[in-house]
Amino acid sequence: MALDVFAPWEDPNAKPLIQFQNVTKRFGDFTAIDDLTVDIFEQEFFALLGPSGCGKTTMMRMLAGFETPTEGQILLAGQDIGAVPPNKRATNMMFQSYALFPHLSIWENIAFGLKRDKMPKDQIGERVEEMLRLTRLEKFARRKPHQISGGQRQRVALARSLAKAPKLLLLDEPLGALDKKLRQETQFELMDIQETTGTTFVIVTHDQEEAMTVASRVAVMDHGQIVQVATPDVIYEAPNSTYVADFIGDVNLIAGKADPQGDKLHLHWADGQPALVGSPLAGITKGQDLHYAIRPEKVSISAEKPADAANAIQGEVHDIAYLGNISTYHVQLPGGQIIKAQAANNRRISRRAFTWEDKVWLSWTDTAGVFLER
């Protein structure tokens, strides 16, 4: 594979476009952002993901210039932008409510920012036409925002924020108001537009699927801090904490005591049950409290005990969630804990192998799950 992988965050010589340096933001007694440091690189599609109130919107508003950091610095291309007002920044924002100007036509909405830059009239016209083409809105140029549909409004908002060719485009829950199907289509559209324009995108979202789909890197936030920044697959496969593992997708978490055994780590999690086996973590001592995280789709379910599986536990089918393409089996272990296992429904449902209260074996390899210290 000669395909060049885009990963400037792994290159120590790469210059970040945006640098948060020990940024703290307080509103009265409330600390929205707590000593946060992160680099975002040019042409990245960077997602800020977290529950509401985690500080992701505050981070975005500081980038746009609507809030200033209480402590620390934010650098854009090496320049401290703390004191620069929003109208003097090379950033543009797409608002959650779209914030289209209701008294102006679609054409005038897109031209709004260009006119402020005193761009010559013919160039404004060209640029607006280009944006209309990019977002497939040519037919609606003369309409007012309330005369078009929600999906079209979303595209107008995007076109307006891209028109000034910003160094950095901020997207605040851009797809929140769209229904699921339109949202999925629009996610791919966003990625295409990001690639064609080469603009750096920072997106705020609480929808983990959306973040995973569009982003080159995802920052998972909690209580004003970034818990983990990594590519979507690392976030999913190798979360650094139970918080991240639990926030992204579905996960089984098993608590127990550590027991390092050579190049493997064992976890004693219940009396009378075999220890779980997995790849070790650095600096773990015997008897330390640990969590084991394993994704449901990595757990196999079978009637007989598999001969060569590193981990195998017997249990009883407690519940089955049938989702069409897959089924999730909730298997109760002797200690009462429920483990979820997913299996593809590649046979018709009438031929399903297991049903309620069947005794089954759950098994997985020694690299399928991860140990987590916190």
Place this chain on the structure above:
Amino acid sequence: MRRMTWFNVTSLTLGFAFLYLPMLILIIFSFNESKLVTVWAGFSTKWYGELMRNTAFLDAAWVTVKVAFISSSLATILGTMAAVVMVRAGRFRGRTMFSGMIYAPMVMPEVITGLSLLLLFISLGMDRGVFTIVLAHTTFAMCYVSVVVSSRLVSFDQSLEEAALDLGCSPVQAFRLVTLPIIAPAVISGWLLAFTLSLDDLVIASFTSGPSATTLPMKIWSSVRLGVSPEINALSTIMILVVAIGVITASLINKRNVVRQRREEAAAEKLA
């Protein structure tokens, strides 16, 4: 449609009669031939002709319109500014007191407002006339404008202004190019309200005017004390007509906008 009961019909009739019968009588008698206001002597428009030749009334009308126009414009500017500050500034020390002080003139007895302004003008040694009436009307109309505009601003999506800033507007440009056009209907109705308040004010104008300036309500009031003449009926009829045309036009424009907006939104939904 459900038929109305006799009780509903009666109460509706009585209610409207209570509201409009006095005005109706006034209008009818403005077309009276006789000089006696209470005796009908046949249809005539001669009192309207008399009115047109009465320069005292015409002068007073001109003063009133001039005062109403200037004071309502000033009140609209000041009231809109006050509304923006009150809605946008968030919490600061003394916010409640400050907003209370803006609205206080609404509930203050006019006599007190008028008297205190009179004392102020005297102590400043100002000649009382059109200018002092304008100042006084601006003062009390401003709070009405501010109430009307701030009720619109509360539902105004703040991110519209942020979007304007984000796209390169200075704060003043953002207000002029985005906020003002959107809240314009509220500003215009605030202006209309201030205009009508100024038109029919008698008490405050009496306190703050001087011998050089007499407004129409003052003129009517002083002539009525010498006896009601059919001329005043004619004048009042014209005023009723002007106000009615204004109110009906404003509501028609408003209604047409609402209907058009609804139709366009429905069309957009279908399109989606």
